[in-house]
Amino acid sequence: xxxxxxxxxxxxxxxxxxxxxxxxxxxxxxxxxxxxxxxxxxxxxxxxxxxxxxxxxxxxxxxxxxxxxxxxxxxxxxxxxxxxxxxxxxxxxxxxxxxxxxxxxxxxxxxxxxxxxxxxxx
Amino acid sequence: xxxxxxxxxxxxxxxxxxxxxxxxxxxxxxxxxxxxxxxxxxxxxxxxxxxxxxxxxxxxxxxxxxxxxxxxxxxxxxxxxxxxxxxxxxxxxxxxxxxxxxxxxxxxxxxxxxxxxxxxxxxxxxxxxxxxxxxxxxxxxxxxxxxxxxxxxxxxxxxxxxxxxxxxxxxxxxxxxxxxxxxxxxxxxxxxxxxxxxxxxxxxxxxxxxxxxxxxxxxxxxxxxxxxxxxxxxxxxxxxxxxxxxxxxxxxxxxxxxxxxx
Numbered sequence: 001x002x003x004x005x006x007x008x009x010x011x012x013x014x015x016x017x018x019x020x021x022x023x024x025x026x027x028x029x030x031x032x033x034x035x036x037x038x039x040x041x042x043x044x045x046x047x048x049x050x051x052x053x054x055x056x057x058x059x060x061x062x063x064x065x066x067x068x069x070x071x072x073x074x075x076x077x078x079x080x081x082x083x084x085x086x087x088x089x090x091x092x093x094x095x096x097x098x099x100x101x102x103x104x105x106x107x108x109x110x111x112x113x114x115x116x117x118x119x120x121x122x
Numbered sequence: 123x124x125x126x127x128x129x130x131x132x133x134x135x136x137x138x139x140x141x142x143x144x145x146x147x148x149x150x151x152x153x154x155x156x157x158x159x160x161x162x163x164x165x166x167x168x169x170x171x172x173x174x175x176x177x178x179x180x181x182x183x184x185x186x187x188x189x190x191x192x193x194x195x196x197x198x199x200x201x202x203x204x205x206x207x208x209x210x211x212x213x214x215x216x217x218x219x220x221x222x223x224x225x226x227x228x229x230x231x232x233x234x235x236x237x238x239x240x241x242x243x244x245x246x247x248x249x250x251x252x253x254x255x256x257x258x259x260x261x262x263x264x265x266x267x268x269x270x271x272x273x274x275x276x277x278x279x280x281x282x283x284x285x286x287x288x289x290x291x292x293x294x295x296x297x298x299x300x301x302x303x304x305x306x307x308x309x310x311x312x313x314x315x316x317x318x319x320x321x322x323x324x325x326x327x328x329x330x331x332x333x334x335x336x337x338x339x340x341x342x343x344x345x346x347x348x349x350x351x352x353x354x355x356x357x358x359x360x361x362x363x364x365x366x367x368x369x370x371x372x373x374x375x376x377x378x379x380x381x382x383x384x
Binding site for chain 2: 011013014017020021055084085086088089105106107108109
């Protein structure tokens with residue numbers, strides 16, 4: 001069965017780009033665009049990996065990160081954080097908060113796919 | 123002089139002293155306020171640049187991502203060529219965003235260094251290897267001369283790598299095909315000295331002093347580059363307690379020297 005990637009990203013163009021990419025790599029995808037939909041969709045889709053954009057409106061990226069880390073069913077799911085904040089300012093904080101990997105925007109697709117494959121153990 | 127007149131003069135003198143003290147005190151307060159205001163302005167500017175850069179990175183993600191998709195499709199060679207021009211220019215925008223962030227940080231003394239003992243020759247070897255293909259293609263001789271006893275220097279590897287990349291890519295940019303570039307590393311009075319010399323077009327004397335200004339472009343330079351590389355390099359070297367200097371003769375070449383305390 002195909003593994004599922006949940007993408008939490010508020011930018012519609014980037015969601016569409018990642019859908020195209022991940023599906024052509026054989027993954028199933030699910031999408032959320034804010035803190036509220038993130039938890040609802042996470043429950044419904046039972047993802048194997050989560051891509052989380054830290055720059056959700058209202059600084060909610062960190063909030064989602066914390067919720068996912070503390071809620072039992074999601075705590076073990078690897079989270080790949082993507083952020084338009086430079087790695088210098090956010091990478092360390094993200095890894096300390098439990099992120100599996102940090103990918104700076106704009107990302108090279110191959111770098112993101114590598115982080116995803118590593119997170120999934122593929 | 124009567125005792126009364128003496129008292130009066132003493133009082134006048136005291137008043138003058140107190141008044142002068144008051145003025146000085148007020149001037150100090152005013153200066154301090156001005157200093158705080160400037161610091162606050164600097165901080166706001168840095169925050170503004172950080173927010174703008176953040177907002178620019180998101181659309182750039184889509185631009186580059188979708189370009190990649192189209193390039194992997196089946197564009198004609200001409201279309202592929204145009205798409206690569208778009209991608210290269212998106213890359214230039216990203217360089218500019220990163221440079222602006224660095225400049226804003228440097229202006230406020232917020233360039234954070236994570237220092238560790240580093241063998242500078244390995245930083246140089248990496249930078250030289252990165253430019254080797256272009257140098258070979260343009261028949262430019264790229265020489266690396268390292269004195270043996272350099273040891274380890276306490277520095278931020280990534281930031282000093284950025285300086286070396288800037289100096290080397292500038293040298294390459296201004297050296298005509300068939301010229302040569304020499305990179306030298308040697309100890310000097312408790313410092314390490316790094317020289318990057320080229321046989322390029324040289325820099326007119328009146329422009330040399332302005333080279334490290336933001337957005338300054340030496341004459342004869344193409345539009346490539348952000349005009350911020352040398353300003354950032356100088357800030358990085360100075361944050362390490364070092365110096366960055368230039369010597370140049372028109373038509374003969376240019377040498378940039380970095381002096382770093384060990």
